[in-house]
Amino acid sequence: MLANVNVRAAIVSIAILAVLLIAWEASVPGGAIGGDEELSEYEMLTGGGSTSGSSIPAPSAVISHAITELSDPFYDRGTNDKGIGTQLLYSVGRVLTGYGFAVLLAVPLGFVIGMSPVMQKALNPYIQVLRPISPLAWMPLALFIIQDSIKSAIFVIFICSIWPILVNTAFGVASVKKDLLNVAKTLELSPLKTAITVILPAAAPTILTGMRIAVGISWLVIVAAEMLVGGTGIGYYVWNEWNNLDLTSVIFSILMIGVVGMILDTLLASATRMVQYAD
Amino acid sequence: MSNPFLKVENLKKTFPGPRGEPPLTVFENVNFGVEKGEFICVIGHSGCGKSTILNVMAGLDDATDGYVFMDGKEIKGTSLDRGVIFQNHSLLPWKSALSNVIFAVKARWPGWSRDKIRAHAMKYIEMVGLQGAEHRRPSQLSGGMRQRVGIARAFAIEPKLLLMDEPFGALDALTRGTIQDELLDIWSKTNQTVFMITHDVDEAILLSDRILLMTNGPNAQVAEAVEVDIPRPRTRETLIKHDQYYQIRNHLVDFLVRRSKELSGKVTDTQTVRVGGADEGSASAGNDDSRQAAAGGS
Structure with missing residues (x-):
């Protein structure tokens, strides 16, 4: 019990990483790809280079590749030669656009569903049917209707972000304590004022949890969407x-997808902490 | 009861019965009046509809039949003229103690300047002795302190009628005693009209001018209005030395353990009772029983 938990955890983490890296390094034959020798023209034509090239x-x-890429992440030298940072920015931009629209629609709609049992019952069947649809299943329809691959990708992000935010907002709003609503009533607050000053802060942690789930799903989906639509973005880059x-x-780039996903999640997690309150 | 400040007339609450069974009348024929500046307590067993009566008076619930008038006008819906203190503090957990009071003051006087609102709220925070803790959130306050904030919030909006639903029910006995004294102090300073529900006989005697006794539900009614004419100012310390204290206490306990059941569904008119003096003979008839019952219960 000498070292504190964080220090010990860090040591274990680093040890696991070291063991994995060493095992990985050792299992790769011949070190770096391509070997030391230049291939002859003939070898290249017959695929002679692929023996060593096909190994991990x-x-x-x-x-070393990461260092080169990260030292100049934002260059742009035409369609097929953009820096990893540029590609990630394209993807993050699309995620935030689609996600932003989803928040703008889902939070107010969630309020309506949470506050009105009639709307909850009326809209629930649609939500239950639409929610389990894989967001990518919308892609062909989106491409046909929107006629623009980038906007279609944003639409796919929008459609997959809506459900967690909508469901969580409705749940958070519906489970605001009766007592707090009674307080608002006895203070003669208007319905709008009640929604903003009582229900919104009371439901904020639940709403933000939904937004956190949604941003995670969006980041998963954007990679797949960009593989389909192509052009720019991290998904296209990987493919x-x-x-x-x-x-x-x-x-x-797989590692970079993980890092960016973690950053997005951390941002939403700290936003959730800001509105969190102890009961 | 010609034209009191608050008048409750033939109040009745019925809940629909479960599948095919006849509807359940929780209370009926409830009549009483409250004068301005009076402190009224209601005592009765669980299920006699005390809280429902209070909620109807607050405008949070609707009666099946009957009326409540305040200042000659019928009560419809909630109003800032009727403040409520709930059993579980009901503070907004994301706001500090002071902000909770400010929130209510702002709703009451939307035209006031920020400084005026703050000063007014702070006055009531100080009145309940929470200065120094005003920036803490409810989760950082003890149960007693939270309920004090609730009291400050309710008094701060200076309602014409203050309704309290077992405000100290969730507190331990020691804290409860302290807050009762504080409440008496604030009440005497503000001349607030108070209608309060309690289960605690001693609390009722300490605080009230009159105590309404309800028979057991269903079909509960207000059987008696016991006048408490122990002189004010009262404190818990001097109260127990007063001659009338035990007479009233025994009368109340006797009602709760025996007569509330016997009278259930029978009473037609609320009797005004003054315990001690002329009534002493009749009241002391049940004294021995109730004293034992009280001792056995505690």
Whole structure:
């Protein structure tokens, strides 16, 4: 019990990482991809380079690639040569746009559903049918109607963000304590004032939990959506690098997807903490 | 009861019976009046509809039949003229003690300046002795302190009628005693009209001018209005030394353990009772029983 829990946890974490990296490094034959020798023209034509190229790149290769990429993340040299930062910004931009529209629609609608039992009963069947639909299933319809691949991707993010926010807002609003509503009533607050000054702060932690779930799902979906629509974005980048058989870049971008997802989640988590209250 | 400040007439509450059974009348034929500045307590067993009567008076619930008039006008819906203190403090948990009071003051006088609202709220925070703790949130306050904030909030809007639904029911006996003394103090300073529900006989005697006794539900009624003419100011310390205290106490306990059941569904008119003096003979008839019952119950 000498070291505190955080220190001990950090030591274990680093140890696990070290063991995995060493095992990974050791299991990769021949070190870096492509070997030391240049391939002859003939070898290249017959696919001679693919023996070593098809193996998983070593962690050292990924790390050195990461350093190169991250030292200049925002360059843009045409369609198929953009920095990882540029690609991630495209994706984050789309997520935030679709997600933003979803928040604007789902929070007020959730209030209506949470405050009115009639609306709750009337809209519930639609929500239950629409909610389990994979967001990507909307893609063909979106492409046909919107006729723009980028806007379609944003629409897919919008449609997948709506449900967690809507359901959580409705639940949070509906479970505001009767006592607090009675206080608002005895103070003769108007329905709008009650909604803003009593129900909103009371339901805020639940609403933000829904928003946190939604941003997580959006980030999962945008990668798949961009693989479909192509052009720009991290999803397209991963698929493009796969087509180039550049596994180093694929692994690197997988890690970056994880890092950005974590950042998005952390932001929403700290926002949730800000509105959290102890009962 | 010609034209009191608050008048309750033939109040009745019926709940629909479960599948095919006849509807359940919780209370009926409830008549009483409250004068301005009076402190009224209601005592009765659980299920006699005390809280429902209070909620009807607050405008949070509707009676099946009968009327409540305040200042000659019938009560419809809630109003800032009728403040309510709920059993579980009901403070907004994300606001500090002071902000909770400010919230109510702002609703009462929307035209006031920020400074005036704050000063007014702070006055009531100080009145309940919470200065220094005014920036704490309810979760950082003890149960007693939370209920004090609730009291400050209710008094701060200076309602014409203050309704309290077992405000101290969730507090321990020691805290309850302290807050009762404080409540008496604030009440005497503000001349507030108070209607309060309690289960605590001693609390009722300490605080009230009159105590309404309700028979057991269903079909509960207000059987008696016991006048408490122990002189004020009262404190818990001097109260128990007063001659009338035990007579009134025994009368109330006797009612609760025996007569509330016997009278259930029988009473037609509310009797005004003054315990001690002329009534002493009749009241002391039940004294021995009730004293034992009270001792056995505690």
